[in-house]
Amino acid sequence: MDASELDSVGPRDHDRDWRRRYASLLASVPALAASARPVLAGYSAFVDAYVRLDDAAALFSPDAPEPAVRLAGELVARLRSGTGGEYLIDWPSGDAWLAANLAHSTGAGGTSAQLAKALALLGAPVLLALADRSPAQIDVLSGDILVAERGGPRRLAEVAPDPGHAKARHWIFESTAGAEIAGETVQRSTRVIVRLVDDAPENDPDFAVLSAMMAADCGAAALSSLVSTPDAILPTVLARVAGLARSWRSAGLGLVHIELADYGPRPHLPMRILEALSGIATSVGMSLSEWKVIGGGQPVESVALAGFARRHGLSRLCIHADDFALAVTAGDPKREELALLTGCLLAGARAAAGQPVLPAAVADEAVFSRLPDFGAAAEDFHTIACPAPWLRRPASTIGLGDTFLAGTMLVLSQPLGSGLNDDSFPDHPIKELST
Numbered sequence: 328m329d330a331s332e333l334d335s336v337g338p339r340d341h342d343r344d345w346r347r348r349y350a351s352l353l354a355s356v357p358a359l360a361a362s363a364r365p366v367l368a369g370y371s372a373f374v375d376a377y378v379r380l381d382d383a384a385a386l387f388s389p390d391a392p393e394p395a396v397r398l399a400g401e402l403v404a405r406l407r408s409g410t411g412g413e414y415l416i417d418w419p420s421g422d423a424w425l426a427a428n429l430a431h432s433t434g435a436g437g438t439s440a441q442l443a444k445a446l447a448l449l450g451a452p453v454l455l456a457l458a459d460r461s462p463a464q465i466d467v468l469s470g471d472i473l474v475a476e477r478g479g480p481r482r483l484a485e486v487a488p489d490p491g492h493a494k495a496r497h498w499i500f501e502s503t504a505g506a507e508i509a510g511e512t513v514q515r516s517t518r519v520i521v522r523l524v525d526d527a528p529e530n531d532p533d534f535a536v537l538s539a540m541m542a543a544d545c546g547a548a549a550l551s552s553l554v555s556t557p558d559a560i561l562p563t564v565l566a567r568v569a570g571l572a573r574s575w576r577s578a579g580l581g582l583v584h585i586e587l588a589d590y591g592p593r594p595h596l597p598m599r600i601l602e603a604l605s606g607i608a609t610s611v612g613m614s615l616s617e618w619k620v621i622g623g624g625q626p627v628e629s630v631a632l633a634g635f636a637r638r639h640g641l642s643r644l645c646i647h648a649d650d651f652a653l654a655v656t657a658g659d660p661k662r663e664e665l666a667l668l669t670g671c672l673l674a675g676a677r678a679a680a681g682q683p684v685l686p687a688a689v690a691d692e693a694v695f696s697r698l699p700d701f702g703a704a705a706e707d708f709h710t711i712a713c714p715a716p717w718l719r720r721p722a723s724t725i726g727l728g729d730t731f732l733a734g735t736m737l738v739l740s741q742p743l744g745s746g747l748n749d750d751s752f753p754d755h756p757i758k759e760l761s762t
Contacts, residue, residue: 345695345714352665352672353686356737359669360449363740364546365473367538367575368439369456370528370568371551373497374463375436375520376422377725378429380406380502385428387509394418395425399509402500402519406508409515410616411724412589413522413554421523425498434682434725435467436497436520438551438586439529441729442736445673445683447471451737454480454541456534461493475533480541495524504719515649518724526555528564535571542578546740549732550608552588553600561596565603572607582739584610584643586732587617597621601639611641612735614728615648626702629655633705647674647731650696650717653710660709662738670734671715674727681722683730689716 385391386399398416405411425431435444439455446453447469454473457464470484501518502508528551538548550572556564572583585608590596601611613621625631627646632655636644645654645667652667675693676686693716701710721727 341697342695345716346689346693349668349672349675349689349716352668353688356449356669356672356686359737359741360446360451362742363446363451363737364544364742365452365454365541366442366446366736366740367454367456367542367545367548367580368443369534369538369548369550370439370530370553371437371555372440372455372457372459372464372468372529373436373494373526374467375434375497375499375725376425376431377434377499377501378425378431380500381506381508382430383500392424394421398521403509403511405517405519406502406511406513409517411517411519412616413520413591415522415525415555415591418523419495422496422498431498433463433467433496436499438588438729438732439549440468441683441726442549442733443472444469445677445726445730445733446737448683448685449733449737451740454534454538454545455483456529456531456538457483458529458531459492459494460486460489462488462490463493475531475537478533478537480537494526495522497522499725501724503721516719516721516724522555525557527560528553528556528568530567535567539571539574539578542575542580545575545580546742547582547584547736548572548575548580549584549586549736550604551586552590554588554590554593554596556596558593561599565600569603569607572604576607582610583608584612584732584736584739586729587611587613587621589617590620594620605640608639609641610643610645610739611636611639612645612647612732615646618646627653627699628702629705629708629710630702632710633708636708645735647671647715647728649715650694651698651712651714652731653701653712655705655708655710657708660711662741663709663711664713666735666738667711667713669738670731671713673734673737674731675716675718677730678718678721678723678727683726690718692720693718 443453443455457474465488472483473480498521502513504513504516506513632644642657652671654663656663676684679690695714
């Protein structure tokens with residue numbers, strides 16, 4: 328339905344209609360996974376330590392060390408503004424103090440690792456760049472993820488751990504709407520990724536060789552933000568990434584996606600990354616809060632997004648928000664519709680369960696918001712949007728953007744002419760909002 332029709336539907340009908348449409352998509356996910364071509368995933372993989380901020384009393388103790396006091400102040404400031412993202416604090420010894428003083432669990436971190444884990448759970452093929460094969464890193468990943476070894480793809484479950492390449496953990500502080508923390512009431516459920524040192528992206532030579540060999544038969548490549556790359560090695564890293572991605576495109580890979588991130592005090596990074604991959608990358612994704620910074624304050628409108636895409640030589644730009652997903656694309660709008668819906672479905676299932684899961688149902692408490700006005704149509708681009716099954720109090724907000732990305736890649740990696748435009752996947756739930 329178009330924008331005017333959406334406005335005319337009553338609240339109950341609107342909710343019931345979207346709930347039904349998402350429910351109808353559930354049955355298509357196994358078929359999508361079965362027919363997906365491999366996705367190449369680089370270059371971020373970490374071990375994350377998860378902390379509920381309302382269980383982090385030691386951070387707010389008068390006896391806390393000075394770096395912990397600074398960290399607590401930053402987390403409270405972000406709590407007040409409802410801002411998640413990433414935060415770098417120079418505290419190399421912080422891992423030991425945090426581990427000793429805060430209740431925590433561990434899991435997979437990094438966009439590439441999260442995407443790979445979500446796709447592997449569905450049974451879709453994904454090749455992950457993974458130089459860190461330490462026991463701690465392997466333990467938080469899925470054994471069905473493929474990595475490069477001895478010239479070919481191998482299931483991670485079959486790879487011998489290497490204790491010599493472990494990286495520093497990231498610490499993820501999560502807060503849920505309605506909780507009381509340090510005298511503040513949390514207004515928006517979110518999480519902050521805290522890095523204690525700068526990290527270089529995964530440099531996996533075996534992945535470079537194998538991915539170039541596989542590229543012609545792959546459906547997509549998804550590159551993580553490179554957000555933690557130290558400035559001193561940034562030119563070398565970008566040249567390496569661009570050179571490999573160029574080889575993929577030359578081999579026939581049609582979709583190279585970059586997922587941007589919160590660049591905090593390093594606002595020069597997005598443009599450096601986009602410039603280095605200009606003419607190579609075809610697609611970019613980011614969160615709504617990231618667009619507000621990276622987009623230079625431009626509105627969330629079709630024309631603005633399409634203009635950004637043109638300036639950077641992209642055929643697709645995607646934004647995911649708490650309660651909607653939006654894309655401008657020069658490609659097939661039907662394929663994009665299904666990509667956004669599948670991404671929202673997988674992210675919603677993870678939000679409800681608190682961990683990556685196979686989607687089985689739409690949560691009863693999910694809310695389907697009215698879509699914002701995205702303005703007039705953009706020349707040469709289709710504008711596609713859908714409400715997401717939003718939860719005010721999700722079981723977890725960790726990895727939702729990465730899981731959304733996995734859902735979009737699941738669809739966009741399908742072979743062309745695979746039936747996405749016919750009755751194989753019935754009842755395409757949304758129509759183009761701007762034409």
